[in-house]
Amino acid sequence: MELIIGTRRWSTWSLRPWLALRKTGASFIETEVELRRGEATKADLAAHAPSGLAPVLKDGDLAIWDSLAICEYLAERFPAAGLWPADPAARAQARAAAAQMHSGFTALRGECPMALDQPPQTKALSPETQEDIRKLVRLWRELLDRFGGPFLAGPWSIADAFFTPVATRLRTYGVDLADYGDDGQAAAYADRLLQDPDFLAWEAAAQG
Structure with missing residues (x-):
């Protein structure tokens, strides 16, 4: 391949x-x-x-x-x-989350592009992007609560692959999820995505 x-x-x-x-x-x-x-x-x-x-x-x-x-x-x-969860309910919701990222969060994607070559910075965000972040926090918290983590539907799945670039955006643009309704779960999840060994290999190659 x-x-x-x-x-x-x-x-x-x-x-x-x-x-x-x-x-x-x-x-x-x-x-x-x-x-x-x-x-x-x-x-x-x-x-x-x-x-x-x-x-x-x-x-x-x-x-x-x-x-x-x-x-x-x-x-x-x-x-x-096991790229999708074995449990049908978890699999359906993981697929829904991936599809939502695939076609949604357009304000966040447009205003905060992934930029692995840039140091962290603070950025004033539009109301539309702020609403996308609130929506993101609600989605993450709901799935983490329902399936118990450590990833969105339990074990790592394609849904987590789809949100890994979002975690880089939150880091690059200094987004504090506590300002958007997070109780700490969503921020901890984003950190787990950024510590995934495969993502770290991608990031090292991007910066090398």
């Missing part, structure tokens, strides 16, 4: 399936395509998939070019990896 990823410092969509693929334990080739902020190097990426975007997973003659679709494929291809 080969995973084509965008620039490690910025490409949240590449980080998510990369984490899932690492959790399978499968060997894979990694190809990084340098992106310009806000645009892809379309000619390079178009050679891999019709979307012209990263990431792309290649498995034999099959190419998959959406981060959530890649993760779903990996969960089916490597069932022993």
Whole structure:
């Protein structure tokens, strides 16, 4: 298998399936395509998939070019990896959380891009982004309470891969979740995501 990823410092969509693929334990080739902020190097990426975007997973003659679709494929291809929870209720809610991140939190994503090459900073946030953070805290706390942690649906799952880039944003832009209704659970969860060995390997490569 080969995973084509965008620039490690910025490409949240590449980080998510990369984490899932690492959790399978499968060997894979990694190809990084340098992106310009806000645009892809379309000619390079178009050679891999019709979307012209990263990431792309290649498995034999099959190419998959959406981060959530890649993760779903990996969960089916490597069932022993447990990329989704075994419990049906936990699995349904983990999937819902991942889908919510995949299509939502647009203000937070737009105003606070992932920037692994930048030191922590404080930033005034718009009301829309603040509301996204409150929504994020409510979601995290609800799932952590329901399934008991340490991750959103119990053990690590694809849902946690989808929120790992969010944890980097909270750190980069100095967001104190206590200001948004957190009792400490959400902040502790974000810290766990940032201490995941596979994320630390991604971050080290991004900064190296």
